Amino acid sequence: MDFDHYQSETVRLADSNDTAHELVPMLGLGAHVGELLLAQQRYLSESLVAETSRGMVARELGMVLRWSALLAHVNGLTLNTIANRNLIKVDERARSLDFPGIAALPGQDAILGLAEYAELAAETDQEISAGVDPLSLSVPMLGLAGEVGTLLVEEKKRYRRDSKIDDWPSFIGIELGDLLWYTATVARHAGLGLEEVAGRDLARAARSSSLSSDATEQKSSFDEDFPATERVPRQLHLRFQERTVNGQAVVTMTLLAATPNAFPDGPISRGSGKFQGFKVGEALGDEVTDNSRRVDAYRYHDAIHLGFLAVLGWSPNLRGLLQVKRKSNSVTDETEDGARAIFAEEGIAAILAKQATLSRQFEAPNLVPEDLLDLIALVVEDLEVSSLPYRMWREAISQGFTVMRQLSEGGGGYVLADLDARSLQYSKFPFLT
Structure with missing residues (x-):
């Protein structure tokens, strides 16, 4: 599944209220990143078993992807462009830190699949531990929280009319790119495939949508x-x-x-x-x-x-x-x-x-x-x-x-x-x- 298909399906299945104002998907991002952190906190405090925690992480990551797609749509952006530009950004950052970058960076206009993006993003992940490791999973989760926090703080400033951001869509695109990177990284450290997470959430969105097919009824x-x-x-x-x-x-x-x-x-x-x-x-x-x-x-x-x-x-x-x-x-x-x-x-x-x-x-x-x-x-x-x-x-x-x-x-x-x-x-x- 590529980003364009995922985003178009997400927008098609969304309630009209979800795209009426960017504050709705932005608050959605905040809410579900918060749920991710809660699942991790409960896992670390041993009040959730690993498999239950993993299931909650998969569900909440799907919702983060969904709200990211809708926030991009509200601002006239595509996830495909956002993902491509993010790969360029993280590759440059990795190389500036003498960390191996992306071996084969795709062209700026390449049609990216979610699985392909996740594999490329993994090449710039400095937390090299694989699997469900508490630290390796917590670090990108904290990164998700930080990126969402930045979005919410700037949205607050816009409401107060003291934001210093001149090009708002460009700002949203950069922040959503970082969100995508952290989402893919959380998925990898939790032993999940990004495309699998997105597919399950699309199925969930279809069950919930008012546009559900007559075939199901x-x-x-x-x-x-x-x-x-x-x-x-x-x-x-x-x-x-x-x-x-x-x-x-x-x-x-x-x-x-x-x-x-x-x-x-x-x-x-x-x-x-x-x-x-x-x-x-x-x-x-x-x-x-x-x-x-x-x-x-x-x-x-x-x-x-x-x-x-x-x-x-x-x-x-x-x-x-x-x-x-x-x-x-x-x-x-x-x-x-x-x-x-x-x-x-x-x-x-x-x-x-x-x-x-x-x-x-x-x-x-x-x-x-x-x-x-x-x-x-x-x-x-x-x-x-x-x-x-x-x-x-x-x-x-x-x-x-x-x-x-x-x-x-x-x-x-x-x-x-x-x-x-x-x-x-x-x-x-x-x-x-």
């Missing part, structure tokens, strides 16, 4: 190839009723309608006293309380699962309540619809409920933090839903929490989950279905 459910009796209905109409028992609010969720309904006469026997399916007009699951010392809206948390189901076409929890597990395939039944998948979904819902108080209850999709989505991606990485982009997760979470809040404020009500429209709606009155 073409399956609006994960059961279309299964028998009708093992599919979740495309529309679910539910009633949530709240009552007070011994001074505690208790909520019941009742299925009012399902389309299509493969069980017009109710559940069908699978033998041995087991059944498949649901009955319209009956409660789904047990009564739910807040399960907490304080009163909150968690008694309506099934709305979170309904958000997952409506937008993602995925909810092992609700599939279990509806008794439409995919029994015809033993592997799918065990791995996708079994207890472990249900526990994973419940865990995600519980974490989201705690995080929601810090993120305005996810009233808009962009309020779902990316690091939270990264955690979710880790939890579901072996499940079918892992193929879906962050954009869909944000929408599912926001819709689910919006309806949960509406249910709480209304003391109950009606919910319509439409898997074809990927929408979850609330009403005080029954929907016309």
Whole structure:
């Protein structure tokens, strides 16, 4: 992968707000270099094992590269030109210190690959130790911090109108060149390939981007190839009723309608006293309380699962309540619809409920933090839903929490989950279905 391709893809996948003003990518650089230093500090204090530290370094280096590409773009610069000029600079500096320079310096206009740049930059690295050595890794990390610090200090001066920099794009290009050198050097001392780091971050950016390909969304459910009796209905109409028992609010969720309904006469026997399916007009699951010392809206948390189901076409929890597990395939039944998948979904819902108080209850999709989505991606990485982009997760979470809040404020009500429209709606009155 060359720098031009990497930068064009990074810009294409970026949110428009990320390139609206250079302060956004500049602060992004500061934040993720800080995370790099934190990972190294925790590694040195033995609160992180080496492999975990290495994974964090890879992720944060990817973000440093991403913000560098965006900062260059905002200032009308290309990473390819920046990288070429940086090689000339570090070669001259190395030779001035009687240190071997770059044996075969490319032409100033050469199209550089990230791997090629990293190899050439390594020829001017005075820290000759290879591998994950604490000192050899810490030195370029401190260099990264210094370069970002210089950028931030000059940006502050520009805001105060006392900067002495006359040619701002040229200044940005020089500083970003040094950042690239330190980024490549950190990667090498951490046993990482710069191109590998960039590729992984592009994949992460693609998952998070609002421009995610329709190909990742073409399956609006994960059961279309299964028998009708093992599919979740495309529309679910539910009633949530709240009552007070011994001074505690208790909520019941009742299925009012399902389309299509493969069980017009109710559940069908699978033998041995087991059944498949649901009955319209009956409660789904047990009564739910807040399960907490304080009163909150968690008694309506099934709305979170309904958000997952409506937008993602995925909810092992609700599939279990509806008794439409995919029994015809033993592997799918065990791995996708079994207890472990249900526990994973419940865990995600519980974490989201705690995080929601810090993120305005996810009233808009962009309020779902990316690091939270990264955690979710880790939890579901072996499940079918892992193929879906962050954009869909944000929408599912926001819709689910919006309806949960509406249910709480209304003391109950009606919910319509439409898997074809990927929408979850609330009403005080029954929907016309």
